[in-house]
Amino acid sequence: GESVGLHLPTLSVQEGDNSIINCAYSNSASDYFIWYKQESGKGPQFIIDIRSNMDKRQGQRVTVLLNKTVKHLSLQIAATQPGDSAVYFCAETRISNFGNEKLTFGTGTRLTIIP
Amino acid sequence: NAGVTQTPKFRILKIGQSMTLQCTQDMNHNYMYWYRQDPGMGLKLIYYSVGAGITDKGEVPNGYNVSRSTTEDFPLRLELAAPSQTSVYFCASRGLWAGYEQYFGPGTRLTVT
Numbered sequence: 001g002e003s004v005g006l007h008l009p010t011l012s013v014q015e016g017d018n019s020i021i022n023c024a025y026s027n028s029a030s031d032y033f034i035w036y037k038q039e040s041g042k043g044p045q046f047i048i049d050i051r052s053n054m055d056k057r058q059g060q061r062v063t064v065l066l067n068k069t070v071k072h073l074s075l076q077i078a079a080t081q082p083g084d085s086a087v088y089f090c091a092e093t094r095i096s097n098f099g100n101e102k103l104t105f106g107t108g109t110r111l112t113i114i115p
Numbered sequence: 116n117a118g119v120t121q122t123p124k125f126r127i128l129k130i131g132q133s134m135t136l137q138c139t140q141d142m143n144h145n146y147m148y149w150y151r152q153d154p155g156m157g158l159k160l161i162y163y164s165v166g167a168g169i170t171d172k173g174e175v176p177n178g179y180n181v182s183r184s185t186t187e188d189f190p191l192r193l194e195l196a197a198p199s200q201t202s203v204y205f206c207a208s209r210g211l212w213a214g215y216e217q218y219f220g221p222g223t224r225l226t227v228t
Contacts, residue, residue, distance in 0.1 A: 032215055034215070034216065041221075041222075042221060042222070043119075043205050043207075043219030043220050043221050043222050044158070044205070044219045045219070046216045046217070046218070049214070049215065049216060089157055089158070093215065095215070101215055102160055102163065102173060102174075103158075103160070103215075103217065105157035105158045105159075106157050107155070107156060107157045108155075108156075108157055
């Protein structure tokens with residue numbers, strides 16, 4: 001069935017270093033991917049998205065890379081800060097003409113920034 | 116804009132009790148969603164709505180009901196609470212022309228004992 005999975009459940013990174021969070025997806029028909037950040041006790045917050053016709057997209061301190069050949073997605077966070085400590089989820093969907101897109105979420109990776 | 120608001124923040128129910136989780140958005144979004152998040156897990160879709168008067172089941176709809184009488188409100192009803200429904204519930208919304216990003220509320224933590 002369709003699934004989105006993560007390689008590592010936890011990741012610890014020194015403050016100021018770059019971090020890379022990985023995600024594997026199994027549905028080759030997925031054409032839209034999102035990364036969300038969830039801080040403790042809060043709802044998920046959108047970080048960045050990418051469509052399947054792109055390999056890379058950059059935001060402020062974040063970059064998402066998409067490798068469709070191996071069905072792999074990664075989120076790179078540059079110069080990590082204490083506020084980056086959170087659980088990061090990838091999610092995928094197939095874009096539909098009927099507006100019934102449903103996101104499938106991965107389990108999440110907990111990123112801890114070490115001062 | 117307040118975005119997506121949810122009430123209550125916390126609730127403890129006894130087995131067999133009923134309750135309604137409220138969700139309101141003030142962004143005039145067409146699409147609204149209900150998810151549950153079990154400890155250490157991702158989000159699973161319960162129900163969603165593409166507009167007022169239109170709802171559809173998600174991945175885990177059993178034990179829940181929804182209605183969408185207005186664009187702003189999307190309440191989730193639990194009729195006979197069971198311990199398996201202990202979870203954190205998130206409501207989300209998305210605009211028709213604003214891409215596929217969903218905006219999430221702060222969540223309702225529900226415990227059924």
